[in-house]
Amino acid sequence: MGEGSPSCTPPMGAGLPHAPITQQTNVHQEQQKPSWRSIFDDDLQKKMEILPYLPECRGAKVVKIMEEDTIEEVEYWKHSIVGYLVGKRSYFYHISDFLKRIWKTAGNFKLISLPKGFFMVRFDDENTILQRIHTYQGRPMILKRWDKNVNLEKEILGSVPIWVQLFNLPMHCTGNMSIARVCSQFSKPLYPDEATLARERGGFVKVMVEVDVHDELPEVVNVDIHGIECEVFIEYDWKPQLCRKCNGYNHSEVKCPRLKIRNHPQNGLSNRKGNWFHMHREKV
Structure with a gap:
């Protein structure tokens, strides 16, 4: 090729998209990104769509739960009781095994763990359970009939x-x-x-x-x-060792946790005081 011959190499940038077109293409690609649901097949997507999306709740400062939202759960749990053990908290699976053994004649029931050492049991008929006192390792078991306003606080x-x-x-x-x-x-x-x-x-x-x-x-x-x-x-079988500093059980005043943690709120206890027998009878 001679010095005077025209060059066959196109000038830099010739035949390539301009920068603005490249940006438009990227924006278009961003808009076409698939949602995470689209990676599943249609049958699985239908199974996942159990809960409705409620746009009126989006960004709300206070989300209001309507009475009709709770009807199904109130009906499901209406034959249930909630309870806890007086004294030191026990492992839930220990209590679960114990209750399954002593309540095996009560028919089918479902047992679940709740916060603060409480448990909840759903029966076909809870009345027979509430007609007697139950203890675990000598400690009394406080049982209450469940309703939607039940207070999960341990009484003093x-x-x-x-x-x-x-x-x-x-x-x-x-x-x-x-x-x-x-x-x-x-x-x-x-x-x-x-x-x-x-x-x-x-x-x-x-x-x-x-x-x-x-x-x-x-x-x-x-x-x-x-x-x-x-x-x-x-x-x-068990003695209620009451600490007069915190009204808790199973430790003396000398070993009270409040001596280590000053001015700490009393977790899991309400200010309600009273006779156990009267409280039990009121709940039944």
């Missing part, structure tokens, strides 16, 4: 139900009136267990009693049987 109880065992009672002193007299010395007697009621145990009697959480519970009660004095020894 003035009294609690516990199991006690009375030893050294002669066989002729194991009837209801004899047991009631001994238990009334330190508590409000409620009822004996099935073995005691059926006279199937000779070594001791077992009784559910209601005790004041502030009382010192005795280990021995002196009794007079037709002029003969003897000692009745008492064993407790």
